[in-house]
Amino acid sequence: MGHGPSMPCVNPRRAPGSRHRVDVMIRLGALVLLLLLHGCGVTEGPLLTTRPAPPTPRPVPLLLAWGAPAPRTAADLTDVARVWSQGPAFDGVVLSPGVDAPWQSAPLDVAPALALEANLAQPPFLGLPGNLLSTRMGPGSVDDDDDTGFAQVTANFGALARAARRIGARGLMLDTQTYDRQLFSFAAVGRGRAFETVQASMRRRGEAVMRAMQAEHPDGLVVVTLGYADVFRSVCLDGVSLETERYGLLPAFLDGMRDALGPGRERQLVDGFLPSYATRDGRAFSTLRSAIVFDEAALRAGTGAAVSYRFPRQAGEADEFPWRTMEPLRCSEAVRSQLARTVGVGFGVMVDFKSEPFDAAPYSRNFHSPEGFAEVLSAARREADSIVWLFSAQVDWWSRSGRTPLPPAYRAAFTAP
DSSP states (O other), X not given: OOOOOOOOOOOTTSOTTHHHHHHHHHHHHHHHHHHHHHHTTOOSSXXXXXXXXXXXXXXXXXXXEEESSOOOSHHHHHHHHHHGGGSOOOSEEEEOOSOOOOBSSSOOOOHHHHTTHHHHTSXXXXXXXXXXXXXXXXXXXXXXXXXXXXXXXXXXXHHHXXXXXXXXXXXXXXXXXXXXXXTTOHHHHOTTOOHHHHHHHHHHHHHHHHHHHHHHOTTOEEEESSOHHHHHIIIIISOOOTTTSTTTTHHHXXXXXXXXXXXXXXXXXXXXXXXXXXXXXXXXXXXXXXXHHTOHHHHHHOOSOOOEEOSOOSTTOOSOEEOXXXXXXXXXHHHHHTTOOOOEEXXXXXXXXXXXXXXXXXXXXSSSOHHXXXXXXHHHHHHOSSEEEEEESSEETTOOTTSEEOOHHHHGGGGOO
16 A cells, blocks of 8 residues: 655644744744843853952941040040040040050059940940050060060060950051060170071061960951061061161061961951051052051052151151052062061151141141041051051040030041941
Protein backbone atom coordinates (compact mmCIF):
# COMPACT_ATOMS: atom_id res chain seq x y z
CA MET A 1 0.00 0.00 0.00
CA GLY A 2 1.40 3.28 -1.04
CA HIS A 3 1.98 6.32 1.18
CA GLY A 4 0.71 9.76 0.50
CA PRO A 5 2.82 12.91 0.70
CA SER A 6 4.52 13.42 4.12
CA MET A 7 2.82 15.87 6.51
CA PRO A 8 4.63 18.23 8.87
CA CYS A 9 4.57 17.32 12.56
CA VAL A 10 2.17 19.68 14.30
CA ASN A 11 1.75 20.07 18.08
CA PRO A 12 -1.98 19.90 18.51
CA ARG A 13 -1.71 22.29 21.53
CA ARG A 14 0.17 25.07 19.72
CA ALA A 15 -0.88 27.06 16.70
CA PRO A 16 1.50 26.86 13.75
CA GLY A 17 2.80 30.44 14.22
CA SER A 18 3.27 30.27 17.98
CA ARG A 19 6.90 29.11 17.87
CA HIS A 20 7.88 32.22 15.97
CA ARG A 21 6.09 34.39 18.52
CA VAL A 22 7.92 32.64 21.38
CA ASP A 23 11.29 33.20 19.71
CA VAL A 24 10.51 36.88 19.25
CA MET A 25 9.49 37.22 22.90
CA ILE A 26 12.74 35.57 24.07
CA ARG A 27 14.80 37.94 21.94
CA LEU A 28 12.87 40.95 23.22
CA GLY A 29 13.31 39.78 26.82
CA ALA A 30 17.05 39.37 26.33
CA LEU A 31 17.26 42.84 24.80
CA VAL A 32 15.41 44.37 27.75
CA LEU A 33 17.73 42.56 30.17
CA LEU A 34 20.82 43.80 28.35
CA LEU A 35 19.49 47.35 28.41
CA LEU A 36 18.89 47.08 32.15
CA LEU A 37 22.41 45.74 32.71
CA HIS A 38 23.85 48.55 30.60
CA GLY A 39 22.00 51.05 32.75
CA CYS A 40 23.57 49.46 35.84
CA GLY A 41 27.04 49.80 34.36
CA VAL A 42 27.55 46.27 32.96
CA THR A 43 28.57 46.73 29.33
CA GLU A 44 30.63 43.67 28.53
CA GLY A 45 31.48 40.19 29.66
CA PRO A 46 29.21 37.23 30.22
CA LEU A 47 25.57 37.74 31.05
CA LEU A 48 26.05 36.90 34.73
CA THR A 49 28.90 39.39 35.20
CA THR A 50 28.10 41.85 37.99
CA ARG A 51 29.47 45.27 38.81
CA PRO A 52 32.33 45.49 41.32
CA ALA A 53 31.13 46.16 44.83
CA PRO A 54 31.11 49.90 45.62
CA PRO A 55 33.85 51.12 47.96
CA THR A 56 33.06 50.94 51.64
CA PRO A 57 31.98 54.39 52.85
CA ARG A 58 34.51 56.06 55.12
CA PRO A 59 33.30 56.06 58.73
CA VAL A 60 32.01 59.37 60.06
CA PRO A 61 34.69 60.66 62.45
CA LEU A 62 33.97 61.62 66.04
CA LEU A 63 34.17 65.36 66.74
CA LEU A 64 35.90 66.03 70.08
CA ALA A 65 36.51 69.21 72.08
CA TRP A 66 39.77 69.93 73.87
CA GLY A 67 41.25 72.98 75.55
CA ALA A 68 40.37 76.43 76.86
CA PRO A 69 41.01 74.87 79.35
CA ALA A 70 40.11 71.22 79.03
CA PRO A 71 37.84 69.98 81.84
CA ARG A 72 40.09 68.88 84.69
CA THR A 73 37.79 68.55 87.69
CA ALA A 74 34.24 67.57 88.57
CA ALA A 75 33.52 71.29 89.06
CA ASP A 76 34.67 71.98 85.49
CA LEU A 77 32.30 69.32 84.17
CA THR A 78 29.47 70.82 86.22
CA ASP A 79 30.12 74.21 84.62
CA VAL A 80 30.16 72.66 81.15
CA ALA A 81 26.91 70.79 81.85
CA ARG A 82 25.15 74.06 82.79
CA VAL A 83 25.77 75.57 79.36
CA TRP A 84 26.04 72.47 77.18
CA SER A 85 22.84 73.33 75.30
CA GLN A 86 24.50 76.56 74.17
CA GLY A 87 27.58 74.77 72.88
CA PRO A 88 28.35 72.83 69.71
CA ALA A 89 27.13 69.25 69.38
CA PHE A 90 30.38 67.44 70.12
CA ASP A 91 30.65 63.65 70.21
CA GLY A 92 32.88 63.85 73.23
CA VAL A 93 35.36 65.80 75.32
CA VAL A 94 39.10 65.27 75.72
CA LEU A 95 39.46 65.19 79.50
CA SER A 96 42.67 66.52 81.06
CA PRO A 97 42.50 65.85 84.81
CA GLY A 98 46.29 65.95 85.19
CA VAL A 99 47.08 62.22 85.09
CA ASP A 100 50.28 62.97 83.23
CA ALA A 101 53.77 61.46 83.01
CA PRO A 102 53.05 57.71 83.00
CA TRP A 103 56.63 57.13 81.73
CA GLN A 104 58.06 57.13 85.25
CA SER A 105 59.30 54.69 87.88
CA ALA A 106 56.64 55.67 90.45
CA PRO A 107 52.99 54.50 90.35
CA LEU A 108 50.75 56.94 88.50
CA ASP A 109 47.96 58.52 90.57
CA VAL A 110 44.77 58.17 88.51
CA ALA A 111 42.46 59.40 91.30
CA PRO A 112 41.84 62.76 89.55
CA ALA A 113 40.45 60.87 86.54
CA LEU A 114 38.26 58.60 88.67
CA ALA A 115 36.84 61.69 90.40
CA LEU A 116 35.07 62.53 87.12
CA GLU A 117 33.09 59.28 87.05
CA ALA A 118 29.89 60.57 88.66
CA ASN A 119 29.65 63.61 86.37
CA LEU A 120 30.30 61.58 83.23
CA ALA A 121 27.51 59.17 84.21
CA GLN A 122 24.97 62.03 84.01
CA PRO A 123 23.57 64.07 81.10
CA PRO A 124 24.84 65.71 78.97
CA PHE A 125 27.95 63.47 79.11
CA LEU A 126 26.10 60.18 79.51
CA GLY A 127 26.08 58.25 76.25
CA LEU A 128 28.64 60.40 74.42
CA PRO A 129 30.58 58.02 72.15
CA GLY A 130 33.90 59.83 72.10
CA ASN A 131 35.21 61.00 75.47
CA LEU A 132 38.97 60.48 75.72
CA LEU A 133 41.23 60.59 78.77
CA SER A 134 44.41 62.49 77.93
CA THR A 135 47.94 62.14 79.28
CA ARG A 136 51.32 63.62 78.45
CA MET A 137 53.92 60.97 77.73
CA GLY A 138 56.78 62.69 79.60
CA PRO A 139 58.90 63.19 81.59
CA GLY A 140 60.51 59.87 80.70
CA SER A 141 62.45 59.16 83.86
CA VAL A 142 62.88 55.49 82.87
CA ASP A 143 65.26 54.24 80.18
CA ASP A 144 63.92 51.88 77.54
CA ASP A 145 66.43 49.18 78.58
CA ASP A 146 65.53 49.37 82.29
CA ASP A 147 63.41 46.24 82.76
CA THR A 148 62.49 46.96 86.37
CA GLY A 149 61.62 50.59 85.76
CA PHE A 150 59.70 49.84 82.61
CA ALA A 151 57.54 47.29 84.41
CA GLN A 152 56.14 50.27 86.34
CA VAL A 153 55.74 52.31 83.16
CA THR A 154 53.68 49.48 81.67
CA ALA A 155 51.59 49.26 84.85
CA ASN A 156 50.97 53.02 84.67
CA PHE A 157 49.57 52.80 81.15
CA GLY A 158 47.37 49.91 82.26
CA ALA A 159 46.08 52.04 85.14
CA LEU A 160 45.24 54.84 82.69
CA ALA A 161 43.28 52.48 80.45
CA ARG A 162 41.47 51.00 83.46
CA ALA A 163 40.50 54.50 84.61
CA ALA A 164 39.31 55.41 81.10
CA ARG A 165 37.08 52.34 80.94
CA ARG A 166 35.68 52.96 84.43
CA ILE A 167 34.63 56.54 83.66
CA GLY A 168 33.12 55.47 80.34
CA ALA A 169 35.73 57.03 78.07
CA ARG A 170 36.17 55.74 74.52
CA GLY A 171 39.91 55.49 75.05
CA LEU A 172 43.08 57.50 75.59
CA MET A 173 44.65 60.56 73.99
CA LEU A 174 48.44 60.17 74.29
CA ASP A 175 50.22 63.47 73.78
CA THR A 176 53.37 62.12 72.13
CA GLN A 177 54.75 65.60 71.60
CA THR A 178 57.59 65.74 74.12
CA TYR A 179 58.00 68.81 76.28
CA ASP A 180 60.84 67.85 78.63
CA ARG A 181 63.12 64.88 78.11
CA GLN A 182 63.12 63.65 74.53
CA LEU A 183 61.64 60.16 74.80
CA PHE A 184 61.98 59.28 71.12
CA SER A 185 65.24 60.99 70.17
CA PHE A 186 68.09 58.56 69.51
CA ALA A 187 70.58 61.29 70.35
CA ALA A 188 68.96 61.64 73.79
CA VAL A 189 68.43 57.98 74.72
CA GLY A 190 70.91 55.98 72.61
CA ARG A 191 73.83 56.07 75.08
CA GLY A 192 76.34 54.50 72.71
CA ARG A 193 74.06 51.72 71.47
CA ALA A 194 73.36 50.98 67.81
CA PHE A 195 70.27 52.66 66.38
CA GLU A 196 68.77 49.29 65.40
CA THR A 197 69.25 48.02 68.95
CA VAL A 198 67.33 50.94 70.41
CA GLN A 199 64.63 50.59 67.75
CA ALA A 200 64.11 46.96 68.74
CA SER A 201 63.97 47.90 72.41
CA MET A 202 61.42 50.65 71.77
CA ARG A 203 59.28 48.28 69.73
CA ARG A 204 59.18 45.80 72.63
CA ARG A 205 58.22 48.61 75.01
CA GLY A 206 55.46 49.81 72.71
CA GLU A 207 54.03 46.31 72.54
CA ALA A 208 54.14 45.93 76.34
CA VAL A 209 52.40 49.29 76.85
CA MET A 210 49.62 48.48 74.38
CA ARG A 211 49.08 45.01 75.83
CA ALA A 212 48.67 46.55 79.27
CA MET A 213 46.10 49.02 77.91
CA GLN A 214 44.28 46.33 75.92
CA ALA A 215 44.01 44.11 78.99
CA GLU A 216 42.08 46.89 80.75
CA HIS A 217 40.18 48.46 77.83
CA PRO A 218 40.16 45.97 74.92
CA ASP A 219 38.14 48.09 72.49
CA GLY A 220 39.60 51.44 73.49
CA LEU A 221 40.91 53.89 70.93
CA VAL A 222 44.48 55.06 71.43
CA VAL A 223 45.04 58.42 69.76
CA VAL A 224 48.54 59.90 69.43
CA THR A 225 49.00 63.59 68.72
CA LEU A 226 52.11 62.88 66.64
CA GLY A 227 52.50 59.61 64.76
CA TYR A 228 54.19 58.09 61.75
CA ALA A 229 53.17 60.81 59.31
CA ASP A 230 55.14 63.68 60.80
CA VAL A 231 58.28 61.54 60.96
CA PHE A 232 57.68 60.67 57.31
CA ARG A 233 57.47 64.38 56.51
CA SER A 234 60.73 65.12 58.29
CA VAL A 235 62.70 62.14 56.99
CA CYS A 236 61.33 61.41 53.53
CA LEU A 237 60.28 64.91 52.43
CA ASP A 238 62.72 67.16 54.31
CA GLY A 239 65.67 64.75 54.23
CA VAL A 240 66.43 64.51 57.97
CA SER A 241 67.95 61.15 58.88
CA LEU A 242 65.87 58.84 61.05
CA GLU A 243 68.77 58.67 63.51
CA THR A 244 68.83 62.45 64.02
CA GLU A 245 65.10 63.16 63.78
CA ARG A 246 63.72 64.30 67.14
CA TYR A 247 60.99 61.63 66.98
CA GLY A 248 63.05 59.06 65.09
CA LEU A 249 62.28 56.25 67.58
CA LEU A 250 58.55 56.97 67.75
CA PRO A 251 57.72 54.76 64.71
CA ALA A 252 59.37 51.77 66.40
CA PHE A 253 57.36 52.38 69.58
CA LEU A 254 54.15 52.64 67.50
CA ASP A 255 55.10 49.45 65.63
CA GLY A 256 55.10 47.63 68.96
CA MET A 257 51.65 49.02 69.74
CA ARG A 258 50.38 47.75 66.40
CA ASP A 259 51.98 44.36 67.07
CA ALA A 260 49.92 44.09 70.25
CA LEU A 261 46.70 45.01 68.44
CA GLY A 262 47.21 42.36 65.79
CA PRO A 263 46.01 42.16 62.17
CA GLY A 264 42.71 43.84 61.44
CA ARG A 265 42.72 45.99 64.56
CA GLU A 266 45.43 48.50 63.61
CA ARG A 267 42.95 51.35 63.25
CA GLN A 268 42.38 51.34 67.01
CA LEU A 269 45.68 53.22 66.98
CA VAL A 270 44.93 56.66 65.53
CA ASP A 271 47.33 59.26 64.17
CA GLY A 272 45.62 62.38 65.53
CA PHE A 273 47.99 64.55 63.44
CA LEU A 274 48.52 67.70 65.47
CA PRO A 275 50.42 69.38 62.56
CA SER A 276 47.11 70.06 60.80
CA TYR A 277 46.71 72.98 63.24
CA ALA A 278 48.60 74.94 60.58
CA THR A 279 46.24 74.14 57.72
CA ARG A 280 43.86 76.86 56.62
CA ASP A 281 43.16 75.69 53.09
CA GLY A 282 40.63 72.87 53.30
CA ARG A 283 41.88 71.34 50.04
CA ALA A 284 45.14 70.42 51.77
CA PHE A 285 43.50 67.80 53.98
CA SER A 286 43.36 65.24 51.18
CA THR A 287 47.15 65.59 50.83
CA LEU A 288 47.58 65.24 54.58
CA ARG A 289 45.43 62.12 54.56
CA SER A 290 47.62 60.71 51.78
CA ALA A 291 50.65 61.17 54.02
CA ILE A 292 49.00 59.38 56.94
CA VAL A 293 47.83 56.39 54.88
CA PHE A 294 50.99 56.50 52.71
CA ASP A 295 49.29 56.82 49.35
CA GLU A 296 52.35 58.09 47.55
CA ALA A 297 50.63 58.63 44.19
CA ALA A 298 47.95 60.79 45.79
CA LEU A 299 50.55 62.62 47.84
CA ARG A 300 52.50 63.42 44.69
CA ALA A 301 49.35 64.48 42.81
CA GLY A 302 48.47 66.95 45.55
CA THR A 303 45.61 69.41 45.30
CA GLY A 304 47.31 72.67 44.47
CA ALA A 305 46.77 73.80 48.05
CA ALA A 306 49.64 75.02 50.18
CA VAL A 307 50.56 72.50 52.87
CA SER A 308 52.87 73.48 55.68
CA TYR A 309 53.69 72.52 59.23
CA ARG A 310 53.70 75.58 61.49
CA PHE A 311 54.30 74.35 64.98
CA PRO A 312 57.45 75.08 67.04
CA ARG A 313 59.58 71.96 67.30
CA GLN A 314 62.62 73.12 69.24
CA ALA A 315 63.70 76.40 70.81
CA GLY A 316 65.23 78.69 68.25
CA GLU A 317 63.85 76.89 65.21
CA ALA A 318 61.71 78.61 62.64
CA ASP A 319 58.08 77.59 62.94
CA GLU A 320 57.23 77.07 59.30
CA PHE A 321 58.07 73.80 57.57
CA PRO A 322 56.52 73.52 54.10
CA TRP A 323 55.65 70.04 52.89
CA ARG A 324 57.77 69.33 49.83
CA THR A 325 55.18 67.04 48.29
CA MET A 326 56.22 67.56 44.67
CA GLU A 327 59.87 66.61 45.19
CA PRO A 328 61.34 63.07 45.05
CA LEU A 329 61.46 61.20 48.32
CA ARG A 330 64.68 61.89 50.20
CA CYS A 331 64.77 58.63 52.16
CA SER A 332 65.69 55.10 51.15
CA GLU A 333 63.06 52.48 50.42
CA ALA A 334 64.15 50.64 53.56
CA VAL A 335 63.46 53.72 55.70
CA ARG A 336 60.22 54.50 53.91
CA SER A 337 59.02 50.95 54.57
CA GLN A 338 59.42 51.59 58.30
CA LEU A 339 57.00 54.51 58.09
CA ALA A 340 54.27 53.06 55.85
CA ARG A 341 51.75 51.69 58.32
CA THR A 342 48.00 51.23 58.63
CA VAL A 343 46.50 53.36 61.39
CA GLY A 344 43.31 55.33 61.93
CA VAL A 345 43.24 58.84 60.45
CA GLY A 346 42.47 61.85 62.61
CA PHE A 347 43.16 65.57 62.49
CA GLY A 348 43.63 68.39 64.98
CA VAL A 349 42.07 71.79 64.26
CA MET A 350 42.97 74.77 66.46
CA VAL A 351 40.47 77.60 66.24
CA ASP A 352 42.79 80.24 67.74
CA PHE A 353 46.11 79.06 66.30
CA LYS A 354 48.59 81.95 66.02
CA SER A 355 45.84 84.30 67.21
CA GLU A 356 46.96 85.93 70.44
CA PRO A 357 44.86 87.60 71.56
CA PHE A 358 41.91 86.10 69.72
CA ASP A 359 40.05 88.83 67.81
CA ALA A 360 36.36 88.67 68.78
CA ALA A 361 35.43 90.95 65.85
CA PRO A 362 36.01 91.70 63.03
CA TYR A 363 38.40 88.71 63.17
CA SER A 364 41.04 90.32 60.96
CA ARG A 365 43.94 89.27 63.23
CA ASN A 366 42.83 85.64 63.55
CA PHE A 367 44.56 82.77 61.77
CA HIS A 368 41.13 81.43 60.72
CA SER A 369 38.31 83.63 59.53
CA PRO A 370 34.85 82.28 60.38
CA GLU A 371 34.45 81.10 56.78
CA GLY A 372 37.93 79.62 56.76
CA PHE A 373 37.31 77.79 60.03
CA ALA A 374 34.12 76.29 58.55
CA GLU A 375 36.00 75.19 55.41
CA VAL A 376 38.83 73.61 57.39
CA LEU A 377 36.53 71.83 59.82
CA SER A 378 34.37 70.43 57.00
CA ALA A 379 37.44 69.22 55.09
CA ALA A 380 38.96 67.62 58.18
CA ARG A 381 35.73 65.75 58.91
CA ARG A 382 35.52 64.65 55.28
CA GLU A 383 39.07 63.24 55.14
CA ALA A 384 39.33 61.69 58.63
CA ASP A 385 38.01 58.21 59.37
CA SER A 386 38.36 58.19 63.16
CA ILE A 387 38.34 61.52 64.98
CA VAL A 388 38.64 65.26 64.50
CA TRP A 389 39.67 67.03 67.67
CA LEU A 390 39.24 70.75 68.13
CA PHE A 391 41.68 72.60 70.33
CA SER A 392 41.66 76.13 71.68
CA ALA A 393 44.02 78.00 73.95
CA GLN A 394 41.75 80.98 74.63
CA VAL A 395 38.27 80.45 73.22
CA ASP A 396 35.79 78.47 75.33
CA TRP A 397 33.65 76.06 73.31
CA TRP A 398 30.71 76.42 75.71
CA SER A 399 31.06 80.16 76.46
CA ARG A 400 31.25 79.59 80.20
CA SER A 401 31.07 82.58 82.50
CA GLY A 402 34.34 84.47 82.76
CA ARG A 403 35.87 82.86 79.66
CA THR A 404 36.37 84.06 76.09
CA PRO A 405 33.22 82.97 74.22
CA LEU A 406 33.19 81.29 70.84
CA PRO A 407 31.73 83.97 68.51
CA PRO A 408 28.47 83.00 66.76
CA ALA A 409 30.15 83.42 63.35
CA TYR A 410 32.58 80.63 64.29
CA ARG A 411 29.90 78.55 65.98
CA ALA A 412 28.12 78.32 62.61
CA ALA A 413 30.98 76.07 61.39
CA PHE A 414 29.52 73.16 63.39
CA THR A 415 26.43 73.04 61.17
CA ALA A 416 28.21 73.85 57.91
CA PRO A 417 28.04 71.10 55.22
